[in-house]
Amino acid sequence: MFPRTFLKTISAQQQTIRHLCNNHWQNGGGAKSENPTILITGGLGQLGVECGKLLRSQYGAKKIILSDIREPSNAILQAGPYHFVDILDPKGLEKVVVDNKVDWIVHLSATLSAKGELDIPLATKVNIQGMHNIIELANHYKLRLFVPSTIGAFGPDSPRNPTPNITVQRPRTIYGVSKVYAELLGEYYHHKFNLDFRCLRLPGVVSCDLPGGGTTDYAIDMFHSAMTKGTYECYLTPKTTVPMIYITDCLRAINEFLVVPTDTIQRRVYNIHAMSFHPEGLAKEIQNYYPAFEITYKTDPIRQEIADSWPEVLDDTEARKDWGWNPKYDFKKMVQTMVDQVKVFYDEEPQRAKVAQ
Numbered sequence: 559m560f561p562r563t564f565l566k567t568i569s570a571q572q573q574t575i576r577h578l579c580n581n582h583w584q585n586g587g588g589a590k591s592e593n594p595t596i597l598i599t600g601g602l603g604q605l606g607v608e609c610g611k612l613l614r615s616q617y618g619a620k621k622i623i624l625s626d627i628r629e630p631s632n633a634i635l636q637a638g639p640y641h642f643v644d645i646l647d648p649k650g651l652e653k654v655v656v657d658n659k660v661d662w663i664v665h666l667s668a669t670l671s672a673k674g675e676l677d678i679p680l681a682t683k684v685n686i687q688g689m690h691n692i693i694e695l696a697n698h699y700k701l702r703l704f705v706p707s708t709i710g711a712f713g714p715d716s717p718r719n720p721t722p723n724i725t726v727q728r729p730r731t732i733y734g735v736s737k738v739y740a741e742l743l744g745e746y747y748h749h750k751f752n753l754d755f756r757c758l759r760l761p762g763v764v765s766c767d768l769p770g771g772g773t774t775d776y777a778i779d780m781f782h783s784a785m786t787k788g789t790y791e792c793y794l795t796p797k798t799t800v801p802m803i804y805i806t807d808c809l810r811a812i813n814e815f816l817v818v819p820t821d822t823i824q825r826r827v828y829n830i831h832a833m834s835f836h837p838e839g840l841a842k843e844i845q846n847y848y849p850a851f852e853i854t855y856k857t858d859p860i861r862q863e864i865a866d867s868w869p870e871v872l873d874d875t876e877a878r879k880d881w882g883w884n885p886k887y888d889f890k891k892m893v894q895t896m897v898d899q900v901k902v903f904y905d906e907e908p909q910r911a912k913v914a915q
């Protein structure tokens with residue numbers, strides 16, 4: 559039993575917190591919505607560079623601060639502000655937020671599924687401790703916080719076709735476990751502290767920029783190999799089907815979801831879907847552009863097991879209904895665009911093709 563005085567103190571503290579929260583909500587609550595300064599973590603990754611370009615085109619180059627723990631190219635340094643920020647260093651993170659009067663964080667730093675299984679301590683640190691540092695900071699300074707989740711947040715016990723927004727989530731990768739943690743922590747901080755947390759569960763993202771250690775990377779690799787070598791050895795079986803999205807749609811979803819008025823959002827975590835395909839289907843479609851292209855298969859048991867535990871189709875009815883999500887790239891349009899974009903990728907810097915071979 560707790561002594562009466564202890565319970566009284568707790569009750570008084572709760573009333574103070576409630577009072578402060580009410581004041582905060584009456585004053586508008588949440589983060590600044592107009593003309594925000596946005597910090598992107600993991601900004602040199604597959605999504606980060608293009609996300610930076612899109613947000614800069616909308617809010618102005620100086621308002622978007624790209625950050626990562628990698629060395630930026632000259633093009634990145636010339637395009638707008640870049641800071642070295644390790645999300646495992648809370649003080650360094652806080653300094654960038656304070657010095658630049660950051661309003662929103664788009665938190666993209668992560669260790670992806672396949673890489674995570676090869677280095678579980680690293681994935682735990684980056685995805686769990688890093689997420690914890692980011693959410694504490696966002697809560698302290700009342701920032702809007704966007705964190706992507708993934709099809710990897712589901713597991714073999716989840717319904718696979720379609721996978722509803724709310725369902726069993728028992729992922730079997732450290733990546734998936736850490737993303738479920740991020741989803742739940744974000745929802746909790748939203749309900750407890752009114753943190754403006756927003757999260758989309760993304761399918762595998764297809765883009766011509768090179769991916770960072772995921773299970774869905776094969777799709778990107780196949781386009782590059784078709785162009786540079788004419789053959790591709792796939793690590794998944796021919797009919798392994800998972801949801802995928804073209805990067806333009808993915809970043810448009812993030813950009814649109816970031817500004818949906820708070821009272822329109824019924825949830826803090828939404829599935830979004832665009833298309834589903836398997837390696838054999840993708841190879842056939844690429845052969846329409848490169849008829850001599852050949853695919854062979856050599857299954858990697860780790861990535862195969864991961865993909866077999868993921869959804870085949872995400873049910874995104876709620877995102878469509880609540881804030882108008884609607885993909886513009888279907889499978890055929892994605893392939894055609896990728897074929898064109900990968901050509902541009904190698905035309906811009908022909909030495910890339912030599913490295914790829």
Ligand SMILES: NC(=O)C1=CN([C@@H]2O[C@H](COP(=O)(O)OP(=O)(O)OC[C@H]3O[C@@H](n4cnc5c(N)ncnc54)[C@H](O)[C@@H]3O)[C@@H](O)[C@H]2O)C=CC1
Binds near residue numbers: 625628706762764
């Ligand atoms: N690419 C995809 O298919 C999908 C990505 N996502 C999510 O989107 C986000 C971005 O993914 P990608 O750009 O593909 O990943 P990526 O692996 O290409 O980029 C992640 C970036 O995080 C950085 N990073 C790693 N440790 C860090 C640290 N301690 N401090 C700061 N930065 C650090 C890396 O240097 C890298 O540039 C991730 O949260 C990922 O889970 C979700 C679903 C699909």
Ligand SMILES: CC(=O)[C@H](N)C(=O)O
Binds near residue numbers: 710
């Ligand atoms: C789907 C993802 O989250 C990512 N591309 C991965 O394969 O790990």
